[in-house]
Amino acid sequence: MAMHQLVEYTEASAEVRAVYDDIMATRKTDWINNFWKVLANDPVTLRRTWESIKQIMAPGALDPLIKEMIYIAVSVTNQCPYCVASHTASARNKGMTDAMFHELMAVVGMANETNRLASGYQVEIDEQFKQ
Amino acid sequence: MAMHQLVEYTEASAEVRAVYDDIMATRKTDWINNFWKVLANDPVTLRRTWESIKQIMAPGALDPLIKEMIYIAVSVTNQCPYCVASHTASARNKGMTDAMFHELMAVVGMANETNRLASGYQVEIDEQFKQ
Amino acid sequence: MAMHQLVEYTEASAEVRAVYDDIMATRKTDWINNFWKVLANDPVTLRRTWESIKQIMAPGALDPLIKEMIYIAVSVTNQCPYCVASHTASARNKGMTDAMFHELMAVVGMANETNRLASGYQVEIDEQFKQ
Amino acid sequence: MAMHQLVEYTEASAEVRAVYDDIMATRKTDWINNFWKVLANDPVTLRRTWESIKQIMAPGALDPLIKEMIYIAVSVTNQCPYCVASHTASARNKGMTDAMFHELMAVVGMANETNRLASGYQVEIDEQFKQ
Amino acid sequence: MAMHQLVEYTEASAEVRAVYDDIMATRKTDWINNFWKVLANDPVTLRRTWESIKQIMAPGALDPLIKEMIYIAVSVTNQCPYCVASHTASARNKGMTDAMFHELMAVVGMANETNRLASGYQVEIDEQFKQ
Amino acid sequence: MAMHQLVEYTEASAEVRAVYDDIMATRKTDWINNFWKVLANDPVTLRRTWESIKQIMAPGALDPLIKEMIYIAVSVTNQCPYCVASHTASARNKGMTDAMFHELMAVVGMANETNRLASGYQVEIDEQFKQ
Numbered sequence: 001m002a003m004h005q006l007v008e009y010t011e012a013s014a015e016v017r018a019v020y021d022d023i024m025a026t027r028k029t030d031w032i033n034n035f036w037k038v039l040a041n042d043p044v045t046l047r048r049t050w051e052s053i054k055q056i057m058a059p060g061a062l063d064p065l066i067k068e069m070i071y072i073a074v075s076v077t078n079q080c081p082y083c084v085a086s087h088t089a090s091a092r093n094k095g096m097t098d099a100m101f102h103e104l105m106a107v108v109g110m111a112n113e114t115n116r117l118a119s120g121y122q123v124e125i126d127e128q129f130k131q
Numbered sequence: 132m133a134m135h136q137l138v139e140y141t142e143a144s145a146e147v148r149a150v151y152d153d154i155m156a157t158r159k160t161d162w163i164n165n166f167w168k169v170l171a172n173d174p175v176t177l178r179r180t181w182e183s184i185k186q187i188m189a190p191g192a193l194d195p196l197i198k199e200m201i202y203i204a205v206s207v208t209n210q211c212p213y214c215v216a217s218h219t220a221s222a223r224n225k226g227m228t229d230a231m232f233h234e235l236m237a238v239v240g241m242a243n244e245t246n247r248l249a250s251g252y253q254v255e256i257d258e259q260f261k262q
Numbered sequence: 263m264a265m266h267q268l269v270e271y272t273e274a275s276a277e278v279r280a281v282y283d284d285i286m287a288t289r290k291t292d293w294i295n296n297f298w299k300v301l302a303n304d305p306v307t308l309r310r311t312w313e314s315i316k317q318i319m320a321p322g323a324l325d326p327l328i329k330e331m332i333y334i335a336v337s338v339t340n341q342c343p344y345c346v347a348s349h350t351a352s353a354r355n356k357g358m359t360d361a362m363f364h365e366l367m368a369v370v371g372m373a374n375e376t377n378r379l380a381s382g383y384q385v386e387i388d389e390q391f392k393q
Numbered sequence: 394m395a396m397h398q399l400v401e402y403t404e405a406s407a408e409v410r411a412v413y414d415d416i417m418a419t420r421k422t423d424w425i426n427n428f429w430k431v432l433a434n435d436p437v438t439l440r441r442t443w444e445s446i447k448q449i450m451a452p453g454a455l456d457p458l459i460k461e462m463i464y465i466a467v468s469v470t471n472q473c474p475y476c477v478a479s480h481t482a483s484a485r486n487k488g489m490t491d492a493m494f495h496e497l498m499a500v501v502g503m504a505n506e507t508n509r510l511a512s513g514y515q516v517e518i519d520e521q522f523k524q
Numbered sequence: 525m526a527m528h529q530l531v532e533y534t535e536a537s538a539e540v541r542a543v544y545d546d547i548m549a550t551r552k553t554d555w556i557n558n559f560w561k562v563l564a565n566d567p568v569t570l571r572r573t574w575e576s577i578k579q580i581m582a583p584g585a586l587d588p589l590i591k592e593m594i595y596i597a598v599s600v601t602n603q604c605p606y607c608v609a610s611h612t613a614s615a616r617n618k619g620m621t622d623a624m625f626h627e628l629m630a631v632v633g634m635a636n637e638t639n640r641l642a643s644g645y646q647v648e649i650d651e652q653f654k655q
Numbered sequence: 656m657a658m659h660q661l662v663e664y665t666e667a668s669a670e671v672r673a674v675y676d677d678i679m680a681t682r683k684t685d686w687i688n689n690f691w692k693v694l695a696n697d698p699v700t701l702r703r704t705w706e707s708i709k710q711i712m713a714p715g716a717l718d719p720l721i722k723e724m725i726y727i728a729v730s731v732t733n734q735c736p737y738c739v740a741s742h743t744a745s746a747r748n749k750g751m752t753d754a755m756f757h758e759l760m761a762v763v764g765m766a767n768e769t770n771r772l773a774s775g776y777q778v779e780i781d782e783q784f785k786q
Contacts, residue, residue: 033257034254034256038252038253039248042360042367042368044364048368056234056241057241061230061233062235062238066200070201070204070239070242072644073208074208074239074242074246075242080246080249081643083246083249084646086257088646098697099191099192102697103192105700106187106699107201108205109637109640109704111202111218113180114166114184116601116603116636117633119600120600121135122169122612123169125217128164130396172622176633186699203382207381210471210473229435233435236382236383237438239382240376241375244371244372245371251346251366251371253343262658265515266516295522296516296518300515304753306579318496322492324462333500335466335470336470336500339470340734342508345511347519347523350522368449369449372446373464374471376476377468383397383434385431385475465775472774495566498775499568499572502772505771506764509734513764514760555783557781562776573768584758585752585755585757593717594728595765597732598729598732598762601732602732602767604770604773606780607769607773624716627711630711631726632729634707635725635729635730635742637704639729642737643737646659647689653688
């Protein structure tokens, strides 16, 4: 289990295939990436995670591309190589340009810097921010 | 130094006042929040940090409101209370609605969850993401 | 030093060998993993770290398998690939089933999500939790 | 929105009350803690988060108390004060003794230490852990 | 247990007092800070933690003041308010000047920024760094 | 863009070359590492980041070698493999001995441990640290 099996479509249970089919239909793609193939070892978590992501990443008050960029911001902050690679690819597919990516990285870098300045200087929250 | 002095405008050096003036002019506001007042203990870092933020947060390929929401995403992930409070207030001033904030939080939460599933299941990066 | 030497048993000092012997005896195994071989470059840290881990991971109010799963929870949260791989292997050796691992991952993922919701929504601690 | 309203039961919509009722029934308690009252500003996230937690924290291959301790391990690692306070209280309600808590903290502390030793010494994953 | 008792010297066991005495003698101070008073609820962890810190923070290849500043760098990065406050006070007692603190913060902030640029841009390690 | 181009000197714009030249002159080296070659895809961020690092890492109240070790402490805490490798190499070039590195790692590991003990035990900041 240190290395987890990839559950391929052809060998998947009907329960897993149903999720795979929905992923491909929702994303208008014909392949499943490793994250889902590994998660399929636990069909309950596979389904819950997919249903949650499908609901959260759908168009709403925020555009799906903006949501992908927020996903990248978190993944970069957490130093998750898989997540950075996969969500950068997704964002590119949804229309993220080089210029948008560069600005995204600049903001993420800066936020990580000032987060620590605020912590290190023990800055107290202004009354104006508590209203 | 465990608790750092707030450098108020009236007692600030000309060098610090110049930064304060630029902050207020750029943000179209008449007050300076604690982050800058504390950072003013080190005028070199005050200036460099402000100049960088001013450049990074300006309109570009991404809208300033989107940039504020990315800032929140990072600050929430890092558990920085000051940063969450100040950038949530800034984003609201720039037009973030309740609905936008709720979706932002949903994405940030989900990304933090799947970042760990990817790590815990030791998922390998798909060849398709390496192109 | 960017890449650190692995100190193999046959070339190790008596001081290092004593720790290696204790590791193998305590764990009922006949090999030493890379973590210890690298740490052996600093025999003082090697000994202190091993003595601490030996004391902490021993049976007590919590079962050693539970302790391994807590170790995985931390390692996954911190995105430490080596630690995830090694402690997942250790937990499996101590009896962790697939079902247990899947539930562990589900809890770790969920906790990382709600940690950020609590931070992002700036939730204040209930009086009931302060007693 | 910098500070979020607590949605009390008496003023909650039927949709929110239904979740509150299920939380109290499932947990055999007569009050709702601030996390849920704040999340209730977004009924969609409230429901999805509660349904996920209810499913994940239920008895299974792991005991609910073990799951609460894993939740604490993550929350402590992430430095989330609200989450540490609330899940420590929950774990105590489910039977966590002082001795169990002390051992939990010892493991969490040690794991955070060795995670960094593995990172700093750039330890490579043993072949034995890749099987 | 959500809130942990402070074990005061006058009510402490002989075992705990011995550690307290060693802390005060080593640090040439006449009081014990809350970290140790809370940890004293678990005398085993109290002793192990103190013995480790005493060994690690002693003069060696690095000066004790440098070690305190490294401690601050980690604590700021992890957003640990207690640790930032206590180690900033310790460093000041050991001679950290305002100028040193300001440079420390600048480096910590910058490192947190470039860590994310390296992650976000998926930079591969140069061969020259692997030697 | 999931994988980013390395901008080599011979194919770089005059703007990027000027930064590369300054990096090599400042560091008294004849090559550019991947971090800068990737960042060069965004010349604005390349220049701003380099100018900031050049200013921050210069000799001041803290020695450049101490600053490199602080950089390592942050990078190790954040689990950034590229940053650990590159700054460990830089520190070695500036005179970091094995003994210094070992003590650095011991402090970083310990700080990460006690940061979590402080968080998990919910230790309150002593009045003495607030002055």
